[in-house]
Amino acid sequence: MSTNATPASSTDPLAALGALPGVADSVGAVRTSIDRVYGHRIMRRRSNEVTSEAALRGARGSAALAGADWALEEVRRRTDFGTDPQALAVGAALRLTAEAGQLLSVWRQSPLRVLARLHLVAAGGGAADETVGRPRLAGEAVDEPLIDAPLPDADEVNGRLEGLAELIVVGTAAPALVSAAVVHGELLALRPFGSHNGLVARAAERIVLIGSGLDPKAICPAEVGHAEQGSAAYVTAFGGYLSGTAEGMAAWIAYCGRSVELGARESTAVCEALQRGAA
Template identity: 80%
Template structure:
């Protein structure tokens, strides 16, 4: 597919993007080559899911310690607990939706919002894009909110790109999916969590991280909400520099997720985990 018909692949020529793609690929290959992965990969996957959910929740305002997330069983008592519970449910659900993503990404997004919302939302606002005049609860993203018609059109365009496939590296595709969903905020709630869950799905489904051991959410949280939102402003700008900065930020997030899972591998190897 040519870059003219594959606009995501064209982003690979932006300054620094090829280097980010290469750096991410090398980092992922290193952790997959760790000796612990040969016999205990399931444990690494489970721990990466937990840590990824914690990181995503932190970006949405529920910055809990990892051990608190690990020990809690009740996630319905108050707002932060509901956010953490939603992040945990999304991380678990993402792995169940891989086969559907390439055929019907909008169906997957609807399912993700339904799972995130749990029993907290009422009526028919769950699992569908918002209609004109419906409010959006996404307190940390203050960019102008696109109208419902624009949201519908851009979601359709994103869906077509995903279904068509292409030659763009996983880093680029996942960064664009993440950024576009955060820009659109298509649902009434939990848009940040859904956007990061969709990023996770792309990274797994692309073959870059098939065992889901490189939690980008960890890296996004480690870089901090301020840096995350600043990089997101680059995506919103649509400029070459802004898009390249957002892709690089997402690449760094994956590398930090790799570092986290490498530390887990080392702890298991020492018998400390």
């Protein structure tokens, strides 16, 4: 992460981001939205169904930002994700969402290992492709059409990935929303893999939100909110992260918070629909 928002603390550099203007409000709004879903009566007996539906909708949202904006029912019914680029993106998003929950215990000890695994899963195995599951080397191309910001070189990527991993392992007093937003933004900025960087970044954000205890049942998918706000808003907010300014970082964190709120709203609607069906 590279930011000139405030002087970084040597012990907890993310804590300063939590103190930026407006961030506390975003954190509070996210907490309120999540508490509302968890307090819904349907969660007492059908939370697994809500979690499953949230995973499906989150995958659909992430795939939409990767260029495959399919209707939810199309994602639900399809079993063949073949070789068509859009189908491949949807398949990758579904696999990542399923895999994220299996990597929570590893994330805090070995985040780079998790990122490698996420890329391998997104690529569908790719055992014959030596670029899969490792950061790109000098001169290797990156396929990430949504993000056209300047691409850091391989040495910078490796250094910043190590720095990000250290922050995750050491831990932070910053709110989970701040940590998730930084992980998401940094991976988008670095685009460390030859492909699927956006999908991996959003899956990593999901892991932070779940593993931090903010959304332990994975029922408030930020990916839904990212898709609902649209690709233009996503790219604009990400520009704030890239700027490294206090205003830009706060705007990116607020944007990510709003995405979680929209994900929570989506799951509240799912709860309401399940309740009507039960009645």
